[in-house]
Amino acid sequence: MSSIELQNINYIYSAGTPFEKAALTDVSVTFGGGVITGLIGHTGSGKSTLVQLMNGLMKPTSGTVLLDGKDIWAEPKKIRDVRFRVGLCFQYPEYQLFEESVMLDIAYGPKNMGLSDAEVKRRVADAVRFVGLDPSLMQKSPFDLSGGQKRRVAIAGIIAMEPEVLILDEPAAGLDPVGREEIFGGVRAFQRERNSTVIIVSHSMEDMARYSDELVVMDHGRVHMTGRTSEIFRRSGELTKVGLDVPQITRLMNILRNAGAEIPDDIFTVDRAAEELTKLLAERKG
Numbered sequence: 001m002s003s004i005e006l007q008n009i010n011y012i013y014s015a016g017t018p019f020e021k022a023a024l025t026d027v028s029v030t031f032g033g034g035v036i037t038g039l040i041g042h043t044g045s046g047k048s049t050l051v052q053l054m055n056g057l058m059k060p061t062s063g064t065v066l067l068d069g070k071d072i073w074a075e076p077k078k079i080r081d082v083r084f085r086v087g088l089c090f091q092y093p094e095y096q097l098f099e100e101s102v103m104l105d106i107a108y109g110p111k112n113m114g115l116s117d118a119e120v121k122r123r124v125a126d127a128v129r130f131v132g133l134d135p136s137l138m139q140k141s142p143f144d145l146s147g148g149q150k151r152r153v154a155i156a157g158i159i160a161m162e163p164e165v166l167i168l169d170e171p172a173a174g175l176d177p178v179g180r181e182e183i184f185g186g187v188r189a190f191q192r193e194r195n196s197t198v199i200i201v202s203h204s205m206e207d208m209a210r211y212s213d214e215l216v217v218m219d220h221g222r223v224h225m226t227g228r229t230s231e232i233f234r235r236s237g238e239l240t241k242v243g244l245d246v247p248q249i250t251r252l253m254n255i256l257r258n259a260g261a262e263i264p265d266d267i268f269t270v271d272r273a274a275e276e277l278t279k280l281l282a283e284r285k286g
Contacts, residue, residue, distance in 0.1 A: 001033030001034040001164070001196065002033050002085070002164035002165050002196075002197055003030060003031060003033040003068065004031045004054050004067055004165055004199075005029075005030040005031075005065075005069075006027055006030075006054070006063065006064070007028055007063055007064045007066065008026055008027075008028055008062070008063040008064070009024055009026070009027040009053065009060045009062075009064075009065070010022070010024060010025055010026060010027075010060060010062045010063055011023045011058070011060050012061045015061060023046050023221055024049055024050060024053075024222075025222055026222065027046070027050065027221070027222060027223055028223070029216055029223050029226060031054075031165075031197060032197070032214070033197045034195050034197060035191075036187075036198040036199075036200060036211060036212050036213050036214075037197075037198070037200070037213065037214045037215065037216060038199075038200050038201075038202060038207075038208040038212035039201045039202075039215075039216050039218065040201075040202065040205070040215060040217055040244060041218030041224070041243075042219070042242065042243035042244065044220075045220060045221065046218050046221040046222075047201050048091075048169060048201070051167045051199065053065055054088075055083055055087075055088040055167060056072050056073070056079045056086070057083075057088070059073060067082060067085065084109075084161055084163065085164045085165065086167065087159070087163030087165070087167065088167045088169070089154065089155055089166075089167065089168045090169050091169045091170040091173055091201075092174075093151065093154030093155065093157075093158075094142075094147065094153070096154060097150060097153060097154060100141060101141060101142070102137050102140055102142050102145070103124065105142050105153055106124045106127055106153060106156045106157045107120050107121075107123075107124050107160065108157060109157055109161040110124070110161055120160075123160045123161070123162060124156075124160050126159075127156035127157070128156055130156070130189055131152040131153075131155050131159065131182075132182045132185075133152050133153065137149065147174070147175075148175055148179040148182075151172075151175065151179070152182070152186075155168070155183065155186075159190055162194065164196060165197045165198075165199065166196055166199070167198075167199045168199070168201065170201055170202055171183050171187065171202075172184060172204070172207060180207065184207060184210070187200070187211070200212060205233075205245055206247045206248065206269075208229065209229060209247045209268035212229050214226070214227065214229060215227065217232065217239070219242040219243075224238075225238065229268070230266050230268065233246050233266075233268050247268050249268070249269065250267060253273055262280065263277075264276065
């Protein structure tokens with residue numbers, strides 16, 4: 001499993017011009033290997049800039065990005081190799097589909113890695129399984145698919161490269177609850193089977209509570225706090241100050257607890273809330 005460490009990262013847009021703006025300021029953070037880390041923060045907090053630096057699409061104004069302890073810009077001519085190892089899926093990736101069939105679109109990345117036809121075929125099949133695509137769609141044009149299916153094709157194209165680090169920017173944006181479950185369930189299955197490092201950018205605190213192991217909170221281009229997901233959501237006051245919130249179910253449980261119900265302070269998902277409420281009702285009936 002791979003890890004990414006950012007050391008004293010600064011990034012300035014339009015440096016040296018009247019439009020100069022600091023997007024990231026002295027950011028130092030490590031995304032550990034073998035876990036799903038949620039990257040959260042209000043709009044403009046620097047999340048998207050941060051993930052593009054990790055993938056090598058942009059170079060920091062100053063500071064170092066380390067992949068398994070090695071500066072990704074140590075050999076600029078090999079930055080393409082970094083992008084195969086660190087797969088980045090942008091928000092609304094379905095707008096980037098371009099091949100004439102679903103099969104060719106998913107296979108595009110692995111083919112550009114110089115893999116054999118047999119290996120490309122295996123990786124495509126695995127990626128299709130992870131994202132829950134119906135194999136019968138493989139010969140269809142991606143432009144004939146539904147929005148949710150297009151999203152799965154785009155994510156499958158990144159997963160097919162089997163990146164050591166998978167970065168997803170709002171992977172379930174605009175999808176219904178079933179679509180969100182399928183996307184995140186597939187990503188989690190990929191992470192567990194490959195023991196890879198996954199970083200998910202999201203505005204949904206419910207999704208982060210359910211699927212992330214750790215959280216990195218950004219605020220105005222700086223890292224505000226990091227920690228286990230349960231630890232971060234316990235600090236609801238601090239989250240509110242930076243324009244974020246705890247999951248809705250947590251707010252409800254806090255109201256019940258403040259009203260006198262004996263409910264733990266670490267409930268962040270609906271499933272856990274149902275479990276605790278069922279237990280509470282059973283105790284009262286007894």
